[in-house]
Amino acid sequence: MSTPTDHHHSDVAPAHSDPQSPSSAPTTVCLRCGNHSSSSSPTTNATTSFSPPPWNDLSSPPPVYRPIKAPAINAPPPNTQAIILTPVPQPLPVPLSSPPCHFHAPSKQINSPDDLHRFHSSSAGRHFLGFVSSLSASVRGCKISDPCPHRSPAVDHLLSILKTLSAWIDEIPPAPQTSRYGNPSFRIWHSRLTDSGESIVRGLIGIDDLKEAAVELVHYLLDSFGNPSRIDYGTGHETNFAAFLYCLARLSLIVEEDHRAIVLRVFVAYLDLMRKLQMTYCLEPAGSHGVWGLDDYHFLPFVFGSAQLIDHRYMKPKSIHNPDILDNFSGEYMYLSCVAFVKKVKKGVFAEHSPMLDDISGVPTWQKVNGGLLKMYKAEVLEKVPIMQHFLFGSLIPWE
Numbered sequence: 565m566s567t568p569t570d571h572h573h574s575d576v577a578p579a580h581s582d583p584q585s586p587s588s589a590p591t592t593v594c595l596r597c598g599n600h601s602s603s604s605s606p607t608t609n610a611t612t613s614f615s616p617p618p619w620n621d622l623s624s625p626p627p628v629y630r631p632i633k634a635p636a637i638n639a640p641p642p643n644t645q646a647i648i649l650t651p652v653p654q655p656l657p658v659p660l661s662s663p664p665c666h667f668h669a670p671s672k673q674i675n676s677p678d679d680l681h682r683f684h685s686s687s688a689g690r691h692f693l694g695f696v697s698s699l700s701a702s703v704r705g706c707k708i709s710d711p712c713p714h715r716s717p718a719v720d721h722l723l724s725i726l727k728t729l730s731a732w733i734d735e736i737p738p739a740p741q742t743s744r745y746g747n748p749s750f751r752i753w754h755s756r757l758t759d760s761g762e763s764i765v766r767g768l769i770g771i772d773d774l775k776e777a778a779v780e781l782v783h784y785l786l787d788s789f790g791n792p793s794r795i796d797y798g799t800g801h802e803t804n805f806a807a808f809l810y811c812l813a814r815l816s817l818i819v820e821e822d823h824r825a826i827v828l829r830v831f832v833a834y835l836d837l838m839r840k841l842q843m844t845y846c847l848e849p850a851g852s853h854g855v856w857g858l859d860d861y862h863f864l865p866f867v868f869g870s871a872q873l874i875d876h877r878y879m880k881p882k883s884i885h886n887p888d889i890l891d892n893f894s895g896e897y898m899y900l901s902c903v904a905f906v907k908k909v910k911k912g913v914f915a916e917h918s919p920m921l922d923d924i925s926g927v928p929t930w931q932k933v934n935g936g937l938l939k940m941y942k943a944e945v946l947e948k949v950p951i952m953q954h955f956l957f958g959s960l961i962p963w964e
Contacts, residue, residue: 656694798850869899
């Protein structure tokens with residue numbers, strides 16, 4: 565009796581050779597045993613043979629037989645060219661609020677791309693982005709442990725607030741759960757914040773003439789830590805915290821000399837608090853870009869962190885691939901801290917689960933990284949309707 569492979573390779577189909585190697589001769593595949601056969605083998609039953617289609621980079625989705633461990637397809641994000649051509653946002657001074665002030669609860673105004681264009685064309689839109697750029701510029705070449713020569717009382721009060729909010733997490737342990745995201749105990753934590761929010765803000769303001777601003781500021785504060793209904797957090801909530809700081813600057817509670825302390829002290833404490841909330845209550849990423857985002861939750865720490873590393877003598881963008889650098893310096897540089905966090909929570913090949921960060925590591929200088937991230941923040945966060953539809957407008961950030 566003949567074995568299963570004891571037969572002539574008469575029923576064969578052509579197998580596709582490497583299109584990048586013109587010298588490679590085409591091979592054939594036996595339809596009975598699946599083994600390769602010489603190209604000179606007869607094909608007497610060619611009418612019944614078939615071959616899989618060649619892989620085409622333009623096809624979507626890829627063929628089901630494509631190996632599951634194949635590298636990620638590095639298709640650029642859709643707005644790459646527009647981001648490249650956009651000028652880098654520049655620092656702008658914060659326009660101070662002048663009396664008489666008519667504070668009121670802020671509301672949502674953005675519902676369409678036309679509304680977004682109106683916001684970015686307005687003085688409020690330009691100065692808010694200029695404030696973010698100014699914060700970034702203030703920490704150029706600075707480590708987290710560097711001294712901050714100027715700290716207004718509001719800076720210390722903000723740090724005290726964030727410390728209190730962190731202590732609440734210890735008092736409200738996560739409930740037992742089986743799902744990956746959304747621990748319901750987060751709603752208890754956020755409910756406590758809602759109940760205490762206005763008194764917290766009034767204590768921060770301190771000045772009697774400005775205490776009426778609490779009715780406006782409290783909404784930015786409450787939206788800075790995630791959504792209690794969906795139990796999620798994303799760059800929109802992070803932007804609300806930046807808006808909260810911008811409003812404090814408009815009220816002169818923080819001044820330009822405070823910017824370094826705002827980033828290296830307040831924002832670092834805010835980031836630590838958010839990491840604690842995310843890990844404790846399993847907050848779901850809100851509107852995550854998946855592998856094409858910098859981070860499932862944050863954007864601004866990459867902006868500020870890249871500014872910290874501008875003109876560093878030894879660490880370059882490619883240094884994020886060095887585990888020793890991440891271990892030894894992530895406590896001093898936000899960018900490295902964020903990359904270390906991504907590598908901690910995401911398993912597998914870095915280039916596959918974080919291709920955007922991997923691509924950025926090929927940029928030659930931190931100056932270019934920082935400028936590119938500022939442009940990207942404007943294009944991918946501040947110019948996205950799904951994110952900015954939740955942004956709030958009142959008297960301090962007016963809808964113009």
